[in-house]
Amino acid sequence: MSRGLELVRRLAAVRERQARRDFADRVADLARAEAALSGLDKERERVRAELSGQARAGMGVDPMADAYRYLDVLARRVDDAASGCVRQRDALRKAEDIWVNARHNLQGMETVIARRLASLRADRERRGQRALDDLHALARRGYMEVE
Structure with a gap:
């Protein structure tokens, strides 16, 4: 194998390992974001149940208004987390597409x-054969001239 082709393959392997690490990091980020989103959903349900219990007990000035305000805050947090998950997922898909394209391009470069x-x-x-043929021709001429 030629030195140039070996260098290209090594470069491709290094870039592929880096892309795999980046991809794994993004997958982990997405999993953490989804876990956070799940945690916020559970927290919202817990607070809703707690406030519903307080409303039944007649606690607070207007417990339902407080509950709805708090639920709105939680809903915004959940929506923010959800949009973050969607952005992470889109970024992950884009990174995967870039990785696949880079791998395809490197394989194309290797072929070229x-x-x-x-x-x-x-x-x-061909040049070596041509030079050898020229040498033979010169030798034949030289041999013929000697005779």
Whole structure:
């Protein structure tokens, strides 16, 4: 294997490992965001149940108004977390597309380099054969001149 092709393969392997690490990091970020979203949903349900219990007990000046305000705050937090999850998922898909395209491009580069190396080898062999033929011709001429 030629040195240039080996260098391209090593570069491709390094970039692929980095892309895999980046991809795994984004997957982990997405999982954390989804866990946070799930936690907020559970918190909202817990607060809703607690405030509903307080309203039944007649606590607070206007417990239902307080409950709705708090639920609105929680709903905004959940919506923010959900949009963050969607952004993370979209970024993850984009990163995956970039990774697939980069891998495809590197494979294409490897093919082009392999073809070019084969072409260069063939040219070198043709030039070598041509030089050998020229030497034979000179030797024949020299042999004929000597006789």
